[in-house]
Amino acid sequence: MKNCQLAIIGGGPAGLAAAVSAYQNGVRDILLLERDKSLGGILNQCIHNGFGLHYFKEELTGPEYAARFVAMLKETAVRVVSDTMVLDITDDRVIHAVNTDGYHTIRADSIILAMGCRERTRGAISIPGTRCAGILTAGAAQRFVNMEGYMVGKRIVILGSGDIGLIMSRRLSLEGAEVLACVEVMPHSSGLQRNIVQCLDDFGIPLYLSHTVTDIIGRDRVERVVIQKVDENRLPIPGTEIAFDCDTLLLSVGLIPENELSRQAGIRLDPRTNGPEVFENMETTIPGVFACGNVLHVHDLVDFVTREAQNAGKSAADYLLRDPMPATEAYRIEASDDISYTVPQKLHPAIPQKAVSVFFRVRRTFEKSHILVTDGETVLCAFSRERMAPGEMEQIYLPTALLRRAKGNTLYISCEEVSK
Amino acid sequence: MQDVIILGCGVIGAACAYTLSRYDVSVTVLEKSNDVANGTTKANSAIVHAGYDPRPGTAIARLNVEGNRMMEDLCRRLDVPFKRIGSHVLAFSEADLSHLQVLYERGVKNGVPDLRILTGEEARLMEPNLSEAVVGSLYAPTAGIVSPWELTLAMAEVAVRNGVELILEAPTTAIRQEEDGTFTVTTPKGDFRAKTVLNATGVDAEAVCGLLGVHEFTLTPNRGEYYLLDKSEGTRVRSVIFQCPDENGKGVLVSPTVHGNLIVGPNAEAVSGADATENTAQGLSFVKKQAIRSVPTLSFRENIRNFAGVRANHAEDDFLIGESSTFPGFFHLAGIKSPGLTAAPAIAKEAAEYVASRTPLIPKAEFSDGRRVIRFKSLSEEEKRAVIARNPLYGRVICRCETVTEGEIVAALQSPIPPTTVNGVKRRVGAGMGRCQGGFCSPRVQEILARELGIPMEAIPLDQPGSNILTGRTKEEYR
Numbered sequence: 001m002k003n004c005q006l007a008i009i010g011g012g013p014a015g016l017a018a019a020v021s022a023y024q025n026g027v028r029d030i031l032l033l034e035r036d037k038s039l040g041g042i043l044n045q046c047i048h049n050g051f052g053l054h055y056f057k058e059e060l061t062g063p064e065y066a067a068r069f070v071a072m073l074k075e076t077a078v079r080v081v082s083d084t085m086v087l088d089i090t091d092d093r094v095i096h097a098v099n100t101d102g103y104h105t106i107r108a109d110s111i112i113l114a115m116g117c118r119e120r121t122r123g124a125i126s127i128p129g130t131r132c133a134g135i136l137t138a139g140a141a142q143r144f145v146n147m148e149g150y151m152v153g154k155r156i157v158i159l160g161s162g163d164i165g166l167i168m169s170r171r172l173s174l175e176g177a178e179v180l181a182c183v184e185v186m187p188h189s190s191g192l193q194r195n196i197v198q199c200l201d202d203f204g205i206p207l208y209l210s211h212t213v214t215d216i217i218g219r220d221r222v223e224r225v226v227i228q229k230v231d232e233n234r235l236p237i238p239g240t241e242i243a244f245d246c247d248t249l250l251l252s253v254g255l256i257p258e259n260e261l262s263r264q265a266g267i268r269l270d271p272r273t274n275g276p277e278v279f280e281n282m283e284t285t286i287p288g289v290f291a292c293g294n295v296l297h298v299h300d301l302v303d304f305v306t307r308e309a310q311n312a313g314k315s316a317a318d319y320l321l322r323d324p325m326p327a328t329e330a331y332r333i334e335a336s337d338d339i340s341y342t343v344p345q346k347l348h349p350a351i352p353q354k355a356v357s358v359f360f361r362v363r364r365t366f367e368k369s370h371i372l373v374t375d376g377e378t379v380l381c382a383f384s385r386e387r388m389a390p391g392e393m394e395q396i397y398l399p400t401a402l403l404r405r406a407k408g409n410t411l412y413i414s415c416e417e418v419s420k
Numbered sequence: 421m422q423d424v425i426i427l428g429c430g431v432i433g434a435a436c437a438y439t440l441s442r443y444d445v446s447v448t449v450l451e452k453s454n455d456v457a458n459g460t461t462k463a464n465s466a467i468v469h470a471g472y473d474p475r476p477g478t479a480i481a482r483l484n485v486e487g488n489r490m491m492e493d494l495c496r497r498l499d500v501p502f503k504r505i506g507s508h509v510l511a512f513s514e515a516d517l518s519h520l521q522v523l524y525e526r527g528v529k530n531g532v533p534d535l536r537i538l539t540g541e542e543a544r545l546m547e548p549n550l551s552e553a554v555v556g557s558l559y560a561p562t563a564g565i566v567s568p569w570e571l572t573l574a575m576a577e578v579a580v581r582n583g584v585e586l587i588l589e590a591p592t593t594a595i596r597q598e599e600d601g602t603f604t605v606t607t608p609k610g611d612f613r614a615k616t617v618l619n620a621t622g623v624d625a626e627a628v629c630g631l632l633g634v635h636e637f638t639l640t641p642n643r644g645e646y647y648l649l650d651k652s653e654g655t656r657v658r659s660v661i662f663q664c665p666d667e668n669g670k671g672v673l674v675s676p677t678v679h680g681n682l683i684v685g686p687n688a689e690a691v692s693g694a695d696a697t698e699n700t701a702q703g704l705s706f707v708k709k710q711a712i713r714s715v716p717t718l719s720f721r722e723n724i725r726n727f728a729g730v731r732a733n734h735a736e737d738d739f740l741i742g743e744s745s746t747f748p749g750f751f752h753l754a755g756i757k758s759p760g761l762t763a764a765p766a767i768a769k770e771a772a773e774y775v776a777s778r779t780p781l782i783p784k785a786e787f788s789d790g791r792r793v794i795r796f797k798s799l800s801e802e803e804k805r806a807v808i809a810r811n812p813l814y815g816r817v818i819c820r821c822e823t824v825t826e827g828e829i830v831a832a833l834q835s836p837i838p839p840t841t842v843n844g845v846k847r848r849v850g851a852g853m854g855r856c857q858g859g860f861c862s863p864r865v866q867e868i869l870a871r872e873l874g875i876p877m878e879a880i881p882l883d884q885p886g887s888n889i890l891t892g893r894t895k896e897e898y899r
Contacts, residue, residue, distance in 0.1 A: 035817070035820065083816065085816075085817035085820065085823075087817075087823065096801070098804065098808065098815045098816075098817065098825075099815050099816065100808070100812035100813070100815040100816055101808075101812070101815065102805060102808050102809065102815060103801060103804045103805040103808055103815070105801075118855075118856045118859060118860065119856070119859050121724065121725075121856065121857040121859060122725075122857070123648070123723050123724040123725040123726060123857055124721075124723060124724070126647070126699075126704055126720075126723055126726050128698065128699045128700050128701045128703075128704065128726075129698050129699060130697070130698040131697070131698075131699075131727065132882070132883075132887060133881065133882040133883070133887035133888060133889050134889075136859075136862075136889070137859045139859065140859050140860075140862065140863065143863060144863060144890065145894055148863065148877075149893055149894050149895075150877060150878065150890040150892070150893060150894065151890065151891045151892045151893065151894055151896075152889070152890060152891065153891050154891055175894050175895070214701065216698075217698075219695065219884075219886075220881075220883075220884050220885070220886035220887040221886060221887055221888070236701070247891070248891075260821075
C-alpha cells in the first residue's frame with residue numbers, strides 16, 4: 001500500500017483544475033489518476049469553440065481549454081498516472097486501481113472525485129424498434145468523428161436537443177452528412193440558446209419540439225426512423241407520425257454523473273443530481289472526500305466546472321493543511337418545485353468566505369423574474385434575472401453575513417416571475 | 421462424408437455437438453449466422469426451470485427435470501455462470517391458488533424435488549419486495565438462472581477443441597437424401613454430406629425441413645419482449661418471480677440475471693418469423709404493467725436495454741423431437757419452446773441415442789472436457805495482481821461499467837470460436853453489457869478487433885454482415 005496526501009480521480013477539466021488549485025493552496029503530495037491515455041477528458045473531443053468565455057474571457061476550443069490547464073499542471077509537482085482505472089474506493093479512503101504495471105492500493109488522506117459523467121442510452125428511454133447498427137450516442141459519434149476520423153453515417157436524425165446533440169448536428173453537416181431533423185421531447189430545448197442558433201438555424205436543420213422517436217426500422221443498419229408529436233404527459237399522439245429515411249440515429253438524451261465509485265465508497269447521493277450531496281466546500285458525506293465537475297452535477301459550461309473544481313481543490317488543501325470543517329450541517333437548502341436541484345445541498349456553520357456559490361436549474365422557462373432566498377418567513381436576499389431556462393444553469397452568491405439573520409436551519413430558494 | 425451434420429448452433433445444436441464430441445464420430449455443425457448462440461438462444465429469460473409446468477408423461481416434462489439436474493455440473497465443468505436461486509409462482513386470487521395446486525401436483529409427478537406452497541406472508545418473508553396482493557406462491561428451490569449464450573459458446577468451444585467442425589455463415593439452402601440414404605446439405609459455404617442430420621435450426625426448423633419437400637410440423641413463431649434493468653435493481657428480488665398464466669397470457673417474470681442485472685418480461689405475440697425481433701411500444705408497456713403487479717417497487721428508470729426474442733412455438737404441448745416420418749436419418753430437434761434452454765443437455769443426450777441407432781458411438785480415447793475463462797472482475801486482489809504480472813493487458817480496463825480488460829478480449833479472440841463482431845465480443849466477455857451500453861468501450865473494442873483481425877475499423881460489424889458501425893473516414897475525398 002502506498003500513501004498520498006491527496007488523490008484526484010479523473011484528469012478532465014474538473015480534476016485538472018482541482019489539482020492545480022490544491023497545489024497552489026499548499027498541498028505538495030498530489031496524485032492524479034486518469035483512465036484515458038491523455039489528460040483533458042471529454043474536452044479533447046470537443047473541437048468546437050466557445051469554451052473559456054467566462055474564465056479566460058476568450059473563445060477557445062475544448063482541447064485548447066484543456067491544454068491551458070495541462071500547462072498549469074506541468075508547473076506543479078502533481079504526479080499524473082494515466083491509462084489507469086480506479087476499481088474501488090473504500091470508506092476509509094483506500095483507492096484500488098489497475099494499469100498495465102499492476103494492481104495498486106493507495107491510502108489517501110483526502111480524495112477529490114472528478115470522474116465526469118456518461119450519456120443516457122436508448123435503453124434509458126426504451127425506444128421501440130430493431131436493434132440494428134447506426135444507433136449511437138452523440139458523444140460516441142463525436143469521439144469517432146473528431147478524434148478518430150471516422151464517419152458514423154450519411155443521413156442522420158438526432159434525438160435530443162442537448163448541447164452535444166446540437167454541436168454534432170453542425171459537426172456532421174460540416175463533414176458532409178445530411179442532418180434531417182433534431183427531435184426534442186420537451187416543449188423547449190435543453191441546450192444553450194446560442195447552440196440552437198449556431199448549430200441548427202444556421203444550417204437549416206429543423207427542430208421538432210414536443211416530438212420523440214417512436215420506431216426504428218432496419219434489419220442490419222437503420223433504414224428509417226419514425227417520430228411522433230407528444231402530449232403534455234410526453235405520450236405519443238397517434239396520427240402525428242413523420243418518417244425519415246436515414247441511416248443513423250444519434251441520441252443526445254441526457255447525461256448521468258458517473259458515481260459508481262462514490263456509491264461503493266458509501267457516499268450519500270442526491271437523487272435529483274445523481275451526484276454526491278455536498279457542502280459549500282464540495283465536501284461529501286465522507287469527511288475529506290470532495291467532488292466537483294460533472295460527477296457532482298451536469299454542467300453546461302466548462303468555465304463553471306473550473307470554478308467549482310478550484311473550490312474543491314482549495315477545500316481539500318484547507319482540510320489537509322488547516323482546520324477541517326466540522327462534519328455538521330448548519331443549513332439545508334431546499335428548492336421549490338420550479339427548481340430541479342441545488343448544489344450545494346447544505347452549508348457548514350461558520351463559513352469563512354464572504355459568500356457561497358449556489359448552482360441550480362429551473363424546471364421551466366422563466367421570463368423576467370426574481371430568485372428569492374428565504375428562511376421560510378423572511379426574504380434574506382433576492383436576485384433578478386431577465387430570463388431563465390432549464391438548459392442554462394443558474395448561479396447565485398449568497399452573502400454569508402445574511403445567514404446569521406436566518407431563523408431555523410433551512411434556506412428556501414424559489415423563483416417568481418415579475419408580472420408585466 | 422461425415423457421420424453427423426448438425427444444422428444450427430444455438431443451445432440445442434451446441435449441446436448436441438458437445439455431447440457427440442465425446443465419441444469417435446465425425447460431426448459438422450452448419451450455422452447460418454456469423455456466430456453461435458445468435459438466435460432464440462441469446463434472447464430469452466435465461467431461466468433453468470424446475471419442471472412443474474409441463475404435463476406429466478410428456479417428453480418435455482422428462483427432459484426439463486433431467487436438464488435441470490444436469491445443468492449445475494455442466495456449468496461448473498464449462499465455467500459458465502449458473503445460480504440455483506429458486507423460483508416462486510405467484511397467486512393473486514383464489515383461482516390462482518388452485519392453479520398453484522395443479523402445478524404442485526404436476527411437479528410432484530414430474531419428479532421436481534422440494535416443491536412447497538407458501539402463503540402470501542411466507543412468500544414476502546423470502547421476497548420482501550413482492551406485492552401485498554400476493555396471496556400465495558409455489559416455491560421451487562431447484563429453479564435457477566444461467567447465461568444461455570455463454571453456455572452455448574462453452575459447449576461449442578469444447579466440441580470444436582475435440583474435433584467437431586463448425587462452419588459459420590452457412591445457412592442451409594437445399595437438402596436431399598441420396599440413394600444410399602445419406603444426406604447432402606447445400607450451403608453458400610459448399611455442400612456437406614452425412615449419414616445423419618440433426619435439425620436444430622430453432623424458429624427456422626419448419627422451413628429447413630421443408631427443403632426436403634415435406635411438411636411434418638408447423639411452428640408458430642412467437643415474440644417475447646424484455647427489459648434489462650441496471651445492477652442497482654439487481655437485488656430487487658432474489659429468486660425468479662413468475663405469475664400464474666391468466667386471460668392476459670402466460671405471465672411476466674422478474675428475475676436476477678447471472679450477471680447481476682434484473683430481467684423483466686416477456687409478453688407473447690405471434691410474429692412472422694425469426695427476424696421479427698423488434699421491440700414494440702405496446703409490448704413493452706404490457707410487460708411493465710404486468711411486472712409491477714408482482715413487484716410494485718420496480719424502477720424502470722433503471723432500464724439499460726430492451727430486447728426481444730422469438731420462440732419456436734407450436735400447437736403441441738411437447739417438443740417436436742424424433743426421426744422424420746419420411747426421411748430415415750433426418751432427426752427433428754424442433755419446437756424447442758420454453759423450457760428448451762433447461763432441457764438442452766437432456767435433449768442432446770436423446771439426440772446422441774438417435775445417432776447411435778445409425779452409427780456406433782464409441783467413446784474417444786482422448787476427450788478433453790472442461791473450460792476455464794479468466795473473468796478479471798471476479799478475481800481476488802491477489803489473483804488480479806498475478807494475472808496482470810503474467811499479461812499486462814489484464815491491467816487495461818476497456819469496459820468500465822463491467823470491468824472487462826483488454827486481456828480478456830484478446831483471450832476471446834484467441835479462443836476456438838473467435839468473435840468477429842462487437843456483439844460477439846460482448847457475448848464472450850461482457851464488454852458493452854453494462855449501464856453505458858458500449859458508449860465508451862465500443863470504439864475501443866472495434867480498435868482491438870481491427871488490430872487482431874488485421875482489418876480496417878470501418879469493416880467491423882455490430883452483428884451480422886451489413887451492420888457496420890462506421891460508414892467511412894471523414895474527408896474521404898481528400899485522403
